Amino acid sequence: MKQKYLFALVGLTATGLILAGCQFMEPSAPSPTAASGTVATTAVAVLSREPEPSPTSPLTVWPVRTVTPGLALRSPTPLQTAVPSPTAQPAQTAVPTATARPVTATAPSPPPGGSNNGMVILAFADAKEGAYSVAYQAMRTRGVRGLLYINVEPVEQRLPGRLTPEQVDELNAAGWDVASHGYTHDDPTQMTSQQLTQHLQGAQQWLLGRGYTRGARHYGPPSNNCDQGTLDAALKYYDTVWCREFSKLPAGYLFGVGACGNNTGWEKIQSAFDKLVGQPDKVLRCSFHDLVSENPTGNQADLDRINTILDYLEAKKIEVVTLSDLLDGTIP
Numbered sequence: 342m343k344q345k346y347l348f349a350l351v352g353l354t355a356t357g358l359i360l361a362g363c364q365f366m367e368p369s370a371p372s373p374t375a376a377s378g379t380v381a382t383t384a385v386a387v388l389s390r391e392p393e394p395s396p397t398s399p400l401t402v403w404p405v406r407t408v409t410p411g412l413a414l415r416s417p418t419p420l421q422t423a424v425p426s427p428t429a430q431p432a433q434t435a436v437p438t439a440t441a442r443p444v445t446a447t448a449p450s451p452p453p454g455g456s457n458n459g460m461v462i463l464a465f466a467d468a469k470e471g472a473y474s475v476a477y478q479a480m481r482t483r484g485v486r487g488l489l490y491i492n493v494e495p496v497e498q499r500l501p502g503r504l505t506p507e508q509v510d511e512l513n514a515a516g517w518d519v520a521s522h523g524y525t526h527d528d529p530t531q532m533t534s535q536q537l538t539q540h541l542q543g544a545q546q547w548l549l550g551r552g553y554t555r556g557a558r559h560y561g562p563p564s565n566n567c568d569q570g571t572l573d574a575a576l577k578y579y580d581t582v583w584c585r586e587f588s589k590l591p592a593g594y595l596f597g598v599g600a601c602g603n604n605t606g607w608e609k610i611q612s613a614f615d616k617l618v619g620q621p622d623k624v625l626r627c628s629f630h631d632l633v634s635e636n637p638t639g640n641q642a643d644l645d646r647i648n649t650i651l652d653y654l655e656a657k658k659i660e661v662v663t664l665s666d667l668l669d670g671t672i673p
């Protein structure tokens with residue numbers, strides 16, 4: 342399985358803004374529907390597909406749906422059929438309590454931490470063991486948390502090179518988002534509706550059964566494979582879906598995505614981070630697929646890369662947050 346995002350040159354036609362090195366999705370314009378917590382549809386998202394697109398791909402604009410932060414969230418739909426899970430928690434435990442960030446009708450509030458800069462989400466896909474043995478070890482000492490998009494199957498089956506359930510428990514306990522990348526890594530757009538239900542609901546039930554209530558609200562499809570049907574189905578179970586134009590993400594922010602493996606030049610990543618300075622409504626997801634302590638190949642990142650990123654963000658006072666932080670208003 343090969344996954345690769347590329348930083349791309351992107352035009353936000355709605356604003357005439359061109360961003361090189363990262364891409365942002367426009368937040369919704371304030372509207373009565375957004376304020377009342379239903380779906381708001383707005384401008385602009387660009388995300389390169391996997392496998393990597395041609396660098397000459399035309400620029401594209403897609404609608405993006407947003408979740409207004411601070412609103413009561415839908416509980417995951419209780420499982421009506423089998424998958425007995427004695428440890429599963431009742432659905433209502435997944436609903437965050439009261440600490441929601443107030444919603445402003447006009448503009449996003451700056452992060453409560455006082456920084457006037459945008460934020461970064463460090464995201465790790467596919468339950469690769471390096472997320473624990475390399476990334477977490479580097480991040481924990483700095484009090485920085487990440488977002489895991491995991492497939493259940495390789496974790497449950499304890500496949501070599503993947504996170505064990507115990508490692509995932511530890512990351513969850515450390516405040517990471519343990520989110521869904523589906524039950525398997527199969528393409529959800531090619532599934533029957535029954536398979537899609539198992540992919541989405543089965544994965545969420547597993548996450549909830551292990552107590553990962555924060556992360557179980559988030560879904561990111563394997564290899565960025567998604568369509569309207571995937572989004573609609575996913576929204577029956579999840580509060581956020583992050584997949585190109587078929588995304589639903591916390592309102593009030595401009596979201597961008599870029600690959601942070603060693604095969605993306607550091608200057609490119611640095612320049613994407615620099616665009617967050619003085620832009621408190623921007624959130625850049627820095628995506629990793631595997632981490633190794635040294636000698637990275639392909640889209641792997643090594644320890645040096647993650648430390649370089651963490652040093653730079655610290656120096657620039659760019660906060661590292663999780664998706665749940667944005668949804669729940671718990672930005673550090």
Ligand SMILES: [Zn+2]
Binds near residue numbers: 467562
């Ligand atoms: Zn993946």
